Amino acid sequence: MTDRTAHDPALGIAYVNGSYMPLAEAAIPLTDRGFVRSDATYDVTHVWKGRFFRLDDHIERFLASMRGLRMSLPLSKAEMADVLIECVRRTGLRDAYVQMTCTRGVPPAGTRDPRLCQNRFYAFAQPFVWIANDEQRCDGLKMVVSSVQRIPPESLDPRIKNFHWLDLTMGIFEAYDKDAIVAVLNDGKGNVTEGAGFNVFSVKGNVITTPDRG
Structure with missing residues (x-):
């Protein structure tokens, strides 16, 4: 007996190997280097009140990350946009979290040469996710x-979005151990860098600054 709720489009729609499907059914090959080597890049854009936020800019950043990792796909920017839009349309969501991913792909048998892999494109849309709940956004x-x-x-250039999150995850555990919610990581030289899913901004004298590296 299957869980019918898993097929509810409002829970998410994915695009895999040219087909749209419920997010709960989406999968990648276990031997894809994106899974076994974290050899992947991604970008996330949001739909708010029925409209994408700067979709073209997010796709351009996605392509820049792919170039940085020597990846390529046989898809134009317009075709990628169409896939993301269709994922959202099929969910019926007005507010959505939308992710596009490029993995290195599955290497041919007997080789670890990443140049021989066919890069793969995945995408999905799901209900919008807040990092902080209503109370936390109000009180901090x-x-x-x-x-x-x-x-x-x-x-690794941090401007290339990637799945290397173990340092960030260990920071989260440290935060929990100290009765906190989030952690910002350091650069080993007394400076802060970023946290899991968020950047650090400082406002001083009506000037906004961010870390210049890391």
Whole structure:
């Protein structure tokens, strides 16, 4: 007996291998390097009150991340946009979290050469997700400056969106251990960088600043 709620379009629609399906049924091959090596990039755009927020800019950033990781897809920007729009249309959602992902793909048998993989495109739309609930957005969150060091830019350019979240995840656990909710990671030189799913901004003298690296 299947769970009918899993097929409710409002819970999410995914695009995999050229087909649309309930998000709960979406899957990737276990041998895709995106899964076994975190060899993937992604971008997220939001739909708010029935409209995408800067969809073209998010797709352009997605393409820039792909170029940074030497990935390519046989899809134009317009075709990617059409897929994302169709995912949202099929959910019927007015507010949605929409993600596009490019994985390295499955390597041919007997090789680990990433150049031989066919890169794969995935997308999905699901109900909009708040990092903080209503009360937290009103009253604020407890945060710690984590002892965990963020992966340095010399290892991976942080402007390339990626799935390397273990440092961020360990920061989250440290926050929970200290009765906090979120953690911001350091760069090993006494500076803060970013947190899991959020950037750090400082407002001083009517000037907004962000970390210049990391």
